[in-house]
Structures are given as structure tokens and as C-alpha cells.
Amino acid sequence: MRVYVPRDFSACALGADEVARAIEREARRRGITLELVRNGSRGLYWLEPLVEVESNGERVAYGPVSEEEVESLFDRNFLEGKEHPSRQGNPEEIPYLRRQKRLVFRRIGKNDPLALDEYRKQGGLAGLTRALTLSSQQIVEEVTKSGLRGRGGAGFPTGIKWKTTLQAVDDQKYIVCNADEGDSGTFSDRMVIEGDPFLLIEGMIIAGLAVGATEGYVYLRSEYPLARRIFEEALERARAGGILGKDILGSGKSFFLNLYVGAGAYVCGEETSLLESLEGKRGMIRPRPPLPAVHGLWQKPTVVNNVITLASVPVILAEGAEAYAQLGVGRSKGTLPVQLSGNLRRPGLVEVPFGITLEDLLFEYGGGTASGRPLKAIQIGGPLGPYLPASLFHVTLDYEELAKVRGIVGHGGIVAFDDTVNLGEMARYAMEFCAEESCGKCTPCRIGSTRGMELMDKILSGKKAPGSIQLLVDLCDVMINASLCGLGGMTPFPVLSGLRHFPEDFGYAKEEVEPLLQKV
Amino acid sequence: MENGKVESKGELEDILESFSRLANGLIPAFHAIQNRYGYIPKERLPEIARAFNLSQADVYGVLTFYHDFRLEPVGRHVVSVCRAEACQANGSAAVIDHLRRKLGVDFGETTADEEVTLLPTYCFGNCACGPSVAVDGKLYGRMSAERVERILRGMGASA
Structure with missing residues (x-):
């Protein structure tokens, strides 16, 4: 029993x-x-x-x-x-x-995640086994055809990233898994590492085979101690089981994988900052170009992918690119593990093909607010994602469709707020968070976030200082266009979306703010 | 984590010896040192810098970049509260207010009796089950002012 x-x-x-x-x-x-x-x-x-x-x-x-x-x-x-x-x-x-369509999460929750024989029995290693019969070019081709895009937030086509690293010539290349899942409202990376660690290992080995990398790192955030313990154990078992190391499944090919634990810096979820941190330094952003795909870890060609991206690869190899690409809509192929959280009756992990409406996610899955009050807004795509009002819940989960309403898919987190939330205060919090977490390399982010916080204090004091909204919009414009990375460049999203959709929370009427929001 | 005294020189040397072999060993070394001592003893920075063949400024720069690392000892207990959006949506403000008032400290501070240090965290990945509070590394979900109060009282009993 x-x-x-x-x-x-x-x-x-x-x-x-x-x-x-x-x-x-x-x-x-x-x-x-x-x-x-x-x-x-x-x-x-x-x-x-x-x-x-x-x-x-x-x-x-x-x-x-x-x-x-x-x-x-x-x-x-x-x-x-x-x-x-x-x-x-x-x-x-x-x-x-x-009702879900679980591909990445198909095994999670069913068995002991550290039982390697169970992993095999439930379809694990099928993708790797096939990948071992293919050339690097063929694997990259397969991933390109699948339409898989980076699930960390940027949505960049994975196949193109891999191709760049494959074509780079060097004596050493690396696969780096970004498991610095710092976005509030996201936990799918954690669930994969805790619930199916061999899946991530398998995905990383396939990535290694695809680009000619024999060494990899998982950069895991320190806030996930259980994930760390489970993954360390999984690494041991994968090595002992002949999956990792000098002779992957008896193929003669090798892949070595290490775990590296971060130290509580949100900005290290940005890939260049992550690489600096992985080299043992301050997690300061590197200006791009050069891209990490060409000059990454220790200046070597490096694939940096999110956990979910890498964990999507084994099923693509096992079942073929076509099967994966048949799911989803438009240029958003496959499935996305959506993470529902905040004020919802049924928060949790919902892996579905792209194309589902936000309404379906929030009400059919999420069950509406836990408090029973009206659902006022959602923040989609992490702390740097915009706040969207109920009037936009008909929009579908789709990189391009969301972009049309200034939304983002991000890492797939959706945080729901009932009508007790004040978006002006959330905008202030966004600036405060950016000030707290800025690496300090570029001025728009380092100084802009602090000035933004001060401005928001002024605006929220209700004194309606003349020009302060104009100044806030201008500041956001500078941050968006002149920051070196997404931290400074996207912090304005929650601010401006709050102002656009909920100007009354800032103490202004729609007519007052609308003309000012034209250019951003 | 132990809040031990910084006495046994050999131990720190062992940590430095094993991690300084790695090209990227400084951050793991800081983790190991903090695990052992509860903080990174400032007076040992010259030693750490020497072991990694770095300047003291470099070592100090890395140390202070990361929120995890502390240059001061913490209280007997560490209470970390999530400040991020998903927990806010579920009423973390009330939990934070309660903790601040009850402990009489703000974030980053330790109570006068050196019992409890209050720290902010930006997300434990427990967003579906917030508000989240961790006490000495053990995470608690669906927190309220009352539940946090019960945990604080439990800590008092064990102290």
C-alpha cells in the first residue's frame, strides 16, 4: 500500500x-x-x-x-x-x-522525483536517447522547427540562440541554466527542479549535444533550499546512473553538470549579470553585444536558457518538433506552464497551450478572487510586468497578442489583485524594488528608480504638484530606452500600466493622464 | 545555520582552502563561512582576499553586492518575510506590520535582546500559498497576523 x-x-x-x-x-x-x-x-x-x-x-x-x-x-x-x-x-x-495539457509537467506530482527507474518508465530519457542518434545540426534544427521560445521572459527563439553557439568556434562551450527564478508570482522552475530534476538534467545534456558543449551549470537562487537538496541528490544519481559524465548512456559523449547557488540578487536573473555572478563576481550587467551565445561564461560561447525552456526540450526530441508546434497559436508554439497566484481561490500551476484567454485562466482555473471581492487587476509576467484591468481579460495568452495591449508573457506568472489594491502604491513599490535590486551599472536604473520612488511619494501625497505626472512619464521613457537591461528597462511597465488603466489610484482623471501617455 | 563564535581559525582556513581552488569559489565560500558563523567576520576579509588572490576591495565588493551576506551577527532567530507582489495581494502588509510592531524592529534590525532579526525577502516561490514567512529557514505559508503570532510564541518557548 x-x-x-x-x-x-x-x-x-x-x-x-x-x-x-x-x-x-x-x-x-x-x-x-x-x-x-x-x-x-x-x-x-x-x-x-x-x-x-x-x-x-x-x-x-x-x-x-x-x-x-x-x-x-x-x-x-x-x-x-x-x-x-x-x-x-x-x-x-x-x-x-x-483540462490541462501537460508536457513539461507530465510526470510532476505522480512519483518520487528522485527515482531514476521511475523516470525512465514514465518516458524519461526518450528525448536524450533520440538526440544521441542525431547530429548537432539536426538537434538544433528540431528545436528550431518546434518554435520553442525562451520561457524565462524574453521569448527569444531557442533554436536561433543554439545555432549561434553551435556556429561559434571555441575549445570550450557552456550550457547555463537560469534557475534564478526571482519573479514574484512564479514558481514553475522550482516545481520542475523539486518535482522532476532529471528532466532538467536531460534537457541540459541535449542542449550540450546540440551546441557542442561538454560542461554546464545550473544557477539556482538561494531562496530555494529544498530545490537545492533535491537537485544535488539528482546530480549524484544521474552521475551514478551513467547519464551524466564521461559516457552519456554509453554513447562515448560527455557532459558534466554543476550546481551553483546564488546569493539573493534579483538582477542575477538577467543573463549577463548571472554570468558575472557565476564567475564569482558582483552580478553587474554586461553591455550587449557581445551576446553570451558567443562570449558568455569566461568569455566562451554559452547557451543561457531558463529551466522551463530546457525542460521543454526532451519532449520535443522525444515526440518530434511537429507535435510540439501543433500546439499553441501564431508564433507562440507549444505549452506554457502558467503560474496563478495572489488573490485567487484556486492558485496553482496550469500548463496549457498558448491561446487560452486570461479570463479562462483567472476564472475557470483560478476560480476568481479568494476574498470574494471583484478582481481589479492582474500583474502578468513578473514584477516588471504590467498591470492589466478586467477589460483586457479577453486577451489570449500569446506573445504577440499580449504585446498589442502592452502586456508580456514573461515567465508565465499571473498575480491577481482584488479591488483593495491601489495601483499607485504598486507603482511606487515597483520603483522601490528596482532601487533595491539595481546593480548600479547604468544611470537610468540606478538613479531613475530612486527618483521614481520620490516622485511617486509626491504623487501619492495627493498634492497634485504641477508637472509631476509629466515628469514620471519622461522618467519612465528614459528608463525604458536607456537602461542596459530589463530591470531598469521594464520597471516602468507596472508604473505606466497602473497610470494608464487606473489613473484614479494616482489621484488623476483619465483625461488628465491620457495625452501624456501618448509617447510611451 | 549556527551563530557560532569566530574562534577556530582552522575551520575558516579549511573553507578557504577548498573553495579558493575553484575559479568561481568566492560566493560559495561566503555561503560556507556564513553557514558556519552566521555572518562574514569583517576582520577575516584580508585572509579571504589573500586566499583568492584578490584585493580586499574586490572581496568586499562581492560580499556587499549580495543581499544574503551579512557582516554583522544576527539574532538567535531569523524571521524573513516576503515583501513581493503575490504575498501583498494576499494581505502580507498586515503580517509585516504585526511583526514590526511586535518585535519593535524594522527590516534588517535585530531586537535589543538579540533574539530575533527581521529580514525582507523578495519571493520564496511560495506565491500560490502566501503570505510567506520563514523562521530560521523553515517556510510557513498562508500566514496571517494571528498565525505569525503563534509562531513567535512558539519561538519564545524554545529560546
């Missing part, structure tokens, strides 16, 4: 470890033998800790389960899937999960 209790950072923050211990304790007390499996999270976070039992090959889920409830679960014979107030039935039949 198997019982599953997630070992996921969020599930544990809600007491999953205590629930797991209580189940073991209670089973011992009753003389019941059971196998406790620590799986990843399925991402149905409003139900965490979500306990599952497997009897007769069927899974039955119970959630959210507290430590105190464990005894009553045993009393009501949950081990045989019997009734209980927290019973959710077959987890895969929960509409939230059933």
Missing part, C-alpha cells in the same frame, strides 16, 4: 512534512505497513497538502490535509479510498488538472 505526500517547498510550508510524519506514526500505532512516497506537487496548491493513496492501482486524493486530520483519515479508512470530507477522488480527474 502506497501513500503519497508531496515534498514540495510550498506543500511543506503548509505542513506536508508534519502530515507525512503523522501518517507514519499513525500507521505504526495501528500496526499497518505502508510505503510512504514523497512525490512532487501536482500544483493544485489550494488543496495542499494533498495526500494520495494508491490501492488496486487507483489513486485517490485527500486535501488539504492537516496534521490533526490524519487520525480521522485512518479512522475512515482512507487507505482504501473511503469517504472523508477532504476526499477529492482521482486526482487526475479533478477538472483543474484534467
Whole structure:
């Protein structure tokens, strides 16, 4: 008899470890033998800790389960899937999960993420096995045809990035995984590393084969200690299992992979800053060009990709570029693991093909606000993403469609706010965050963010100092156009979108701000 | 993490010895030192600089760039609160206010009895289950002023 209790950072923050211990304790007390499996999270976070039992090959889920409830679960014979107030039935039949199209997340939440044999059994290593039969050019071609774009935020075509590094001639090239998932409202990288670490390893090896790199680094943020422990263990097992190292699956080809832990700097999620940090230095932005694809880590040709980008690669290789490219819309191919958070009844991980409306995500999946108050705005694409009002919820999840309304896909995070939010205050916070996290290399970001904070204080004081909105817009214009990277260049997005859609939160009428917003 | 005394010279030397072999070992070394001592002892910076063949200015520059690293000891307990948007959307302001008032300190400060240091964090990746508060590295989700109060009281009991 198997019982599953997630070992996921969020599930544990809600007491999953205590629930797991209580189940073991209670089973011992009753003389019941059971196998406790620590799986990843399925991402149905409003139900965490979500306990599952497997009897007769069927899974039955119970959630959210507290430590105190464990005894009553045993009393009501949950081990045989019997009734209980927290019973959710077959987890895969929960509409939230059933309606998704999980490719990257297909295994996550089902099994022990560190069981390598289980990984193989569930389709793992199929992509790598195929990649080992292809030439570098063929792998790059396959990824290019799939239409995969960088899931870290920039949305740059992955195949083109890889091609640049493949064509660069050097004695050493690197694959760097950007796992510095600092955006508020995002947690899909964490879930992959905690819930299916071999998938990331497999994706990175394929990337290495594609561009001729034999060494890689995962740059993981220090705020993810559980991900770190799980990934370290996964690396050990992958090395012992002949997947990483000198002779990948007996192919004679090699790939060495290391974990490197950051130290709490948001800007290190920007690829050039990340590379500086990975070299052991201050995470100062490097002006581009040269691109990291040509002069990256230690000036060597380097592919820097986000976790989800790399984790999308194995399925593309395993099932073919066409199958992947058939999903999605326009130039937004495949699936995106959307992360719903903030004030929602059903926050969680929703992997769906591009093309779904924001409304569907927020209401059909998210269930509307948790507070029951009207959903006033969402912030999409991280702390540097814009705030969008309800009148734009008909827009589809699509890089180009979102761009038309000045939205971004970013890393796929959507944070919902009810009508108690004040967008003027959020705009001030955006400037404060930028001031706190700026690396200081360029003036628009370093000084602009502080001036922006002061300006917002003035505006929010309600005194309507003449020209202050004009000044704010001008400042944003400079930051957008003259910053070296996205931190300074995108901090204006939450500010200007707040001003555009919710001018009353800044103490102004629409007619007053609209003419000023023409140029930005 | 331990808040141990900076006494055993050998230990720091061992850390420096093993990490200075790496081309990018300075940041991992800082992590290891802070894990051992609870902070990076300023008086040891010359030694650290020598081990990495860097100037003291370089070492100090790296150290102060990253929010994780501290040059001062922290209290017996470290309480970190998420300040980011997703937690704000779920009412983290009330949790933060409560902590500030109750502890009588602002972010980055330690209570007068050296019990608790309050630190801000910009996202634990627990956005679906906020507000988030971590106490001595253990993360708690769906926090409210009342739940945080219970945790603080629990800490008092263990101290």
C-alpha cells in the first residue's frame, strides 16, 4: 500500500512534512505497513497538502490535509479510498488538472522525483536517447522547427540562440541554466527542479549535444533550499546512473553538470549579470553585444536558457518538433506552464497551450478572487510586468497578442489583485524594488528608480504638484530606452500600466493622464 | 545555520582552502563561512582576499553586492518575510506590520535582546500559498497576523 505526500517547498510550508510524519506514526500505532512516497506537487496548491493513496492501482486524493486530520483519515479508512470530507477522488480527474495539457509537467506530482527507474518508465530519457542518434545540426534544427521560445521572459527563439553557439568556434562551450527564478508570482522552475530534476538534467545534456558543449551549470537562487537538496541528490544519481559524465548512456559523449547557488540578487536573473555572478563576481550587467551565445561564461560561447525552456526540450526530441508546434497559436508554439497566484481561490500551476484567454485562466482555473471581492487587476509576467484591468481579460495568452495591449508573457506568472489594491502604491513599490535590486551599472536604473520612488511619494501625497505626472512619464521613457537591461528597462511597465488603466489610484482623471501617455 | 563564535581559525582556513581552488569559489565560500558563523567576520576579509588572490576591495565588493551576506551577527532567530507582489495581494502588509510592531524592529534590525532579526525577502516561490514567512529557514505559508503570532510564541518557548 502506497501513500503519497508531496515534498514540495510550498506543500511543506503548509505542513506536508508534519502530515507525512503523522501518517507514519499513525500507521505504526495501528500496526499497518505502508510505503510512504514523497512525490512532487501536482500544483493544485489550494488543496495542499494533498495526500494520495494508491490501492488496486487507483489513486485517490485527500486535501488539504492537516496534521490533526490524519487520525480521522485512518479512522475512515482512507487507505482504501473511503469517504472523508477532504476526499477529492482521482486526482487526475479533478477538472483543474484534467483540462490541462501537460508536457513539461507530465510526470510532476505522480512519483518520487528522485527515482531514476521511475523516470525512465514514465518516458524519461526518450528525448536524450533520440538526440544521441542525431547530429548537432539536426538537434538544433528540431528545436528550431518546434518554435520553442525562451520561457524565462524574453521569448527569444531557442533554436536561433543554439545555432549561434553551435556556429561559434571555441575549445570550450557552456550550457547555463537560469534557475534564478526571482519573479514574484512564479514558481514553475522550482516545481520542475523539486518535482522532476532529471528532466532538467536531460534537457541540459541535449542542449550540450546540440551546441557542442561538454560542461554546464545550473544557477539556482538561494531562496530555494529544498530545490537545492533535491537537485544535488539528482546530480549524484544521474552521475551514478551513467547519464551524466564521461559516457552519456554509453554513447562515448560527455557532459558534466554543476550546481551553483546564488546569493539573493534579483538582477542575477538577467543573463549577463548571472554570468558575472557565476564567475564569482558582483552580478553587474554586461553591455550587449557581445551576446553570451558567443562570449558568455569566461568569455566562451554559452547557451543561457531558463529551466522551463530546457525542460521543454526532451519532449520535443522525444515526440518530434511537429507535435510540439501543433500546439499553441501564431508564433507562440507549444505549452506554457502558467503560474496563478495572489488573490485567487484556486492558485496553482496550469500548463496549457498558448491561446487560452486570461479570463479562462483567472476564472475557470483560478476560480476568481479568494476574498470574494471583484478582481481589479492582474500583474502578468513578473514584477516588471504590467498591470492589466478586467477589460483586457479577453486577451489570449500569446506573445504577440499580449504585446498589442502592452502586456508580456514573461515567465508565465499571473498575480491577481482584488479591488483593495491601489495601483499607485504598486507603482511606487515597483520603483522601490528596482532601487533595491539595481546593480548600479547604468544611470537610468540606478538613479531613475530612486527618483521614481520620490516622485511617486509626491504623487501619492495627493498634492497634485504641477508637472509631476509629466515628469514620471519622461522618467519612465528614459528608463525604458536607456537602461542596459530589463530591470531598469521594464520597471516602468507596472508604473505606466497602473497610470494608464487606473489613473484614479494616482489621484488623476483619465483625461488628465491620457495625452501624456501618448509617447510611451 | 549556527551563530557560532569566530574562534577556530582552522575551520575558516579549511573553507578557504577548498573553495579558493575553484575559479568561481568566492560566493560559495561566503555561503560556507556564513553557514558556519552566521555572518562574514569583517576582520577575516584580508585572509579571504589573500586566499583568492584578490584585493580586499574586490572581496568586499562581492560580499556587499549580495543581499544574503551579512557582516554583522544576527539574532538567535531569523524571521524573513516576503515583501513581493503575490504575498501583498494576499494581505502580507498586515503580517509585516504585526511583526514590526511586535518585535519593535524594522527590516534588517535585530531586537535589543538579540533574539530575533527581521529580514525582507523578495519571493520564496511560495506565491500560490502566501503570505510567506520563514523562521530560521523553515517556510510557513498562508500566514496571517494571528498565525505569525503563534509562531513567535512558539519561538519564545524554545529560546
